[in-house]
Amino acid sequence: xxxxxxxxxxxxxxxxxxxxxxxxxxxxxxxxxxxxxxxxxxxxxxxxxxxxxxxxxxxxxxxxxxxxxxxxxxxxxxxxxxxxxxxxxxxxxxxxxxxxxxxxxxxxxxxxxxxxxxxxxxxxxxxxxxxxxxxxxxxxxxxxxxxxxxxxxxxxxxxxxxxxxxxxxxxxxxxxxxxxxxxxxxxxxxxxxxxxxxxxxxxxxxxxxxxxxxxxxxxxxxxxxxxxxxxxxxxxxxxxxxxxxxxxxxxxxxxxxxxxxxxxxxxxxxxxxxxxxxxxxxxxxxxxxxxxxxxxxxx
Numbered sequence: 001x002x003x004x005x006x007x008x009x010x011x012x013x014x015x016x017x018x019x020x021x022x023x024x025x026x027x028x029x030x031x032x033x034x035x036x037x038x039x040x041x042x043x044x045x046x047x048x049x050x051x052x053x054x055x056x057x058x059x060x061x062x063x064x065x066x067x068x069x070x071x072x073x074x075x076x077x078x079x080x081x082x083x084x085x086x087x088x089x090x091x092x093x094x095x096x097x098x099x100x101x102x103x104x105x106x107x108x109x110x111x112x113x114x115x116x117x118x119x120x121x122x123x124x125x126x127x128x129x130x131x132x133x134x135x136x137x138x139x140x141x142x143x144x145x146x147x148x149x150x151x152x153x154x155x156x157x158x159x160x161x162x163x164x165x166x167x168x169x170x171x172x173x174x175x176x177x178x179x180x181x182x183x184x185x186x187x188x189x190x191x192x193x194x195x196x197x198x199x200x201x202x203x204x205x206x207x208x209x210x211x212x213x214x215x216x217x218x219x220x221x222x223x224x225x226x227x228x229x230x231x232x233x234x235x236x237x238x239x240x241x242x243x244x245x246x247x248x249x250x251x252x253x254x255x256x257x258x259x260x261x262x263x264x265x266x267x268x269x270x271x272x273x274x275x276x277x278x279x280x281x282x283x284x285x286x287x288x289x290x291x292x293x294x295x296x297x298x299x
Contacts, residue, residue, distance in 0.1 A: 025286050032296050114159070150185060191285055196208075
C-alpha cells in the first residue's frame with residue numbers, strides 16, 4: 001500500500017517518533033519541576049496544555065523553515081518534500097493557522113493570562129520568520145544565527161512552567177526555575193549543533209553545517225561545551241530540591257557516552273559517526289529532561 005504523503009512528510013521533516021517523546025519529556029519536566037518548587041502536585045491539565053503548545057510550536061518552526069528556505073532548498077536540496085512537490089507550502093500554512101488557533105483557544109479556556117505569554121511567543125516567532133530583518137547578515141554569522149533562534153527556548157520554557165504555576169492563586173515564581181530555563185536553553189543548543197554536524201561524505205553544496213563552517217573540532221567542542229553547561233545548570237536546579245546526586249550519576253553517564261561519540265567522530269568523520277551525533281543529542285536531551293522531571297517528582 002502506498003504511504004500517505006503526510007506520513008512521508010512527517011517522517012522526513014518532523015518525525016513524530018522522535019519529537020513526541022522528547023517534547024513530552026520536556027513538558028513533563030517543566031510541569032514537574034515547577035510543581036516541585038511549590039507543593040509537588042502535578043495537574044494533568046497543565047501537562048496537556050504545555051505539551052500541545054510545545055509540540056505545535058515546534059511544528060510551526062518547521063513550517064516557517066519550509067517558507068524561508070524554499071528557494072535555497074529548491075536549488076540545493078530538491079529532494080526535500082516541499083521542493084519535490086510532495087506537499088505545498090500553502091497546505092502547511094493552513095495547518096500552521098489551525099495549530100495557532102488551537103493554541104489560542106486552549107490557553108484561553110485553561111488560563112487566560114497564558115495568552116500574554118503566548119502572544120510574546122508569537123511575536124518572537126514572527127521575527128524569526130523574517131530572520132529579524134537582517135537575514136543576509138545572520139546567514140554570514142551562523143553563531144549569531146543560532147543564538148538568535150535559540151532564544152525562543154527560554155520563552156517556551158517559561159511558558160511551559162507557567163502552565164503549572166500561573167493558575168495557582170498568589171504563587172510567586174521561584175528563583176530555582178531560572179536554572180531549569182538555562183539548562184533547557186543549552187539543551188536546545190546541543191540539538192541544534194548536533195543535527196548540523198555531518199560525515200565528510202554527507203556534506204552538500206549550499207548546505208550550511210557547523211562542521212563545515214567551524215570545522216569538526218570547534219563544532220564538537222561547542223556541542224560538548226553546551227552539554228557541560230546544561231549539566232551544571234541541571235545540577236544547580238536539582239541541588240535546591242535535594243536531588244543533585246542522582247542527577248549527577250545519570251547525566252554523568254550520558255555525557256561520557258556523548259564524549260566518546262564526539263571523539264569517534266573526530267577520529268573518523270565518516271559513515272554513521274556523523275549521524276550518530278544527532279542521535280546522541282536527542283538522548284542527552286531526553287535524559288536531562290527526565291532527570292529534571294522525574295527526580296523532583298520522586299523527592
